[in-house]
Amino acid sequence: MVVxxxxxxxxxxxxxxxxxxxxxxLSAIISGKLKPGxxxxxxxxxxxxxxxxTPVHDALRQLAKDxxxxxxxxxxxxxxxxxxxDIYDLYQMRKLxxxxxxxxxxxxxxxxxxxxxxxxxNSLAEDRDNPKWGALWADFDEDFHNAIAExxxxxxxxxxxxxxxxxxxxxxxxxxxxxGLEHALEEHVRILDAIEKRDPKEAQRAMVDHLQExxxxxxxxxxxxxxx
Amino acid sequence: MVVxxxxxxxxxxxxxxxxxxxxxxLSAIISGKLKPGxxxxxxxxxxxxxxxxTPVHDALRQLAKDxxxxxxxxxxxxxxxxxxxDIYDLYQMRKLxxxxxxxxxxxxxxxxxxxxxxxxxNSLAEDRDNPKWGALWADFDEDFHNAIAExxxxxxxxxxxxxxxxxxxxxxxxxxxxxGLEHALEEHVRILDAIEKRDPKEAQRAMVDHLQExxxxxxxxxxxxxxx
DNA sequence: TTTCGTGGTTTAGTATACCAAACACATGAG
DNA sequence: CTCATGTGTTTGGTATACTAAACCACGAAA
Numbered sequence: 001m002v003v004x005x006x007x008x009x010x011x012x013x014x015x016x017x018x019x020x021x022x023x024x025x026l027s028a029i030i031s032g033k034l035k036p037g038x039x040x041x042x043x044x045x046x047x048x049x050x051x052x053x054t055p056v057h058d059a060l061r062q063l064a065k066d067x068x069x070x071x072x073x074x075x076x077x078x079x080x081x082x083x084x085x086d087i088y089d090l091y092q093m094r095k096l097x098x099x100x101x102x103x104x105x106x107x108x109x110x111x112x113x114x115x116x117x118x119x120x121x122n123s124l125a126e127d128r129d130n131p132k133w134g135a136l137w138a139d140f141d142e143d144f145h146n147a148i149a150e151x152x153x154x155x156x157x158x159x160x161x162x163x164x165x166x167x168x169x170x171x172x173x174x175x176x177x178x179x180g181l182e183h184a185l186e187e188h189v190r191i192l193d194a195i196e197k198r199d200p201k202e203a204q205r206a207m208v209d210h211l212q213e214x215x216x217x218x219x220x221x222x223x224x225x226x227x228x
Numbered sequence: 229m230v231v232x233x234x235x236x237x238x239x240x241x242x243x244x245x246x247x248x249x250x251x252x253x254l255s256a257i258i259s260g261k262l263k264p265g266x267x268x269x270x271x272x273x274x275x276x277x278x279x280x281x282t283p284v285h286d287a288l289r290q291l292a293k294d295x296x297x298x299x300x301x302x303x304x305x306x307x308x309x310x311x312x313x314d315i316y317d318l319y320q321m322r323k324l325x326x327x328x329x330x331x332x333x334x335x336x337x338x339x340x341x342x343x344x345x346x347x348x349x350n351s352l353a354e355d356r357d358n359p360k361w362g363a364l365w366a367d368f369d370e371d372f373h374n375a376i377a378e379x380x381x382x383x384x385x386x387x388x389x390x391x392x393x394x395x396x397x398x399x400x401x402x403x404x405x406x407x408g409l410e411h412a413l414e415e416h417v418r419i420l421d422a423i424e425k426r427d428p429k430e431a432q433r434a435m436v437d438h439l440q441e442x443x444x445x446x447x448x449x450x451x452x453x454x455x456x
Numbered sequence: 457t458t459t460c461g462t463g464g465t466t467t468a469g470t471a472t473a474c475c476a477a478a479c480a481c482a483t484g485a486g
Numbered sequence: 487c488t489c490a491t492g493t494g495t496t497t498g499g500t501a502t503a504c505t506a507a508a509c510c511a512c513g514a515a516a
Contacts, residue, residue, distance in 0.1 A: 016469070052470060052471045076498085096328055244498095282501065301508095
């Protein structure tokens with residue numbers, strides 16, 4: 001299967017080419033254009049993106065560090081594949097980290113952010129017939145979890161959460177149901193309620209419960225897929 | 229100040245040169261040979277290590293991703309400096325992650341590992357006049373925290389703990405007192421006791437308390453240093 | 457004395473070239 | 487037909503070359 005990729009627009013801004021390649025690859029993976037198991041070749045990529053191998057090489061090393069591609073000893077790099085055990089472990093980490101972040105955010109989130117999240121959640125709930133609902137949801141989900149992480153006041157916690165959220169988005173697209181997303185939206189509202197009440201315990205519990213449901217869903221999903 | 233570096237021995241094994249450079253830099257930073265604030269130049273490093281700039285460039289990017297060096301827009305990279313707030317944040321993460329690991333290890337650590345840790349702890353307690361006690365302690369500390377992380381059964385938790393423990397070692401050498409280390413040894417024994425009793429709550433609490441003390445100590449230490 | 461060029465030097469980023477290792481396919485022996 | 491072997495191709499890792507940008511030091515002008 002041939003996948004066409006083009007460098008993203010922000011490449012023109014005075015950034016590094018290797019960063020542009022990184023972001024291009026990243027969004028290709030998390031959008032599902034590059035599926036798990038796909039082998040990526042440095043030369044092929046560099047030709048497609050009209051850059052030399054050097055920045056591509058750099059980008060792949062970074063992606064490998066993120067866990068989004070695996071650089072095998074075979075001189076071959078593949079887009080990371082997730083087993084059910086991987087997914088389980090990933091969500092164990094998300095529950096731990098984001099539960100803590102939610103707890104802290106209940107104390108620290110400012111009113112403006114809280115209002116913005118609530119507004120977006122409301123508009124999403126009323127706009128469920130929008131054909132682009134899935135994409136809107138993904139943006140909100142990103143914003144939501146990111147805002148809570150930042151409200152924790154811990155830069156490292158924030159960074160680690162972002163890293164795991166990236167992995168989450170990496171296979172997210174492989175299988176979600178509209179009902180699942182609507183249910184998740186309700187859970188987000190529950191978390192927001194707890195934060196607004198400034199109830200750390202409840203915020204943490206709501207976040208952990210929320211992630212628990214995703215965890216169960218995806219683990220089931222991946223077990224099914226690997227057994228067929 | 230001139231710092232002499234040589235590639236570590238494992239460079240000969242079929243690994244990547246860039247990984248060897250990475251490990252060399254890493255140990256130079258965590259051992260204190262390369263002090264925070266030192267500017268590192270790719271050409272200077274490549275000459276010192278007798279490799280080309282390419283693997284050095286790679287290694288620096290990886291170290292930047294770890295937060296051990298900062299790549300400034302100026303085309304200059306410096307060894308990361310820690311502020312008191314950084315230290316605080318770092319230990320907040322360690323308490324969260326390693327507390328969880330200790331909790332899980334109380335359920336999952338096998339008897340052989342437990343026995344090995346206890347034996348090392350005992351021999352350290354009796355050997356406190358050894359001139360190399362500091363180095364022996366560092367090895368034990370590494371082994372101890374690593375063993376608990378692995379006993380958690382979560383690969384990602386293990387990996388993240390290792391990453392933060394690395395940062396810990398990065399400035400650890402900058403100031404510890406013999407009394408502090410002996411006290412820490414006692415705390416380790418408390419954690420081992422809890423694990424042996426298979427008491428997850430107590431193991432977690434003991435670990436968090438232990439890290440809390442380091443946190444308070446280092447934050448105090450760094451505040452003092454930055455104010456002088 | 458201070459300030460603003462100005463050119464040489466050094467930096468990191470990128471492109472290109474080279475190489476050893478590993479793959480893939482074909483061909484031959486059994 | 488199967489399996490081993492050999493060879494051409496492709497891979498990623500490394501070295502080297504080139505470039506643009508940033509630093510630095512020195513000098514001229516205010």
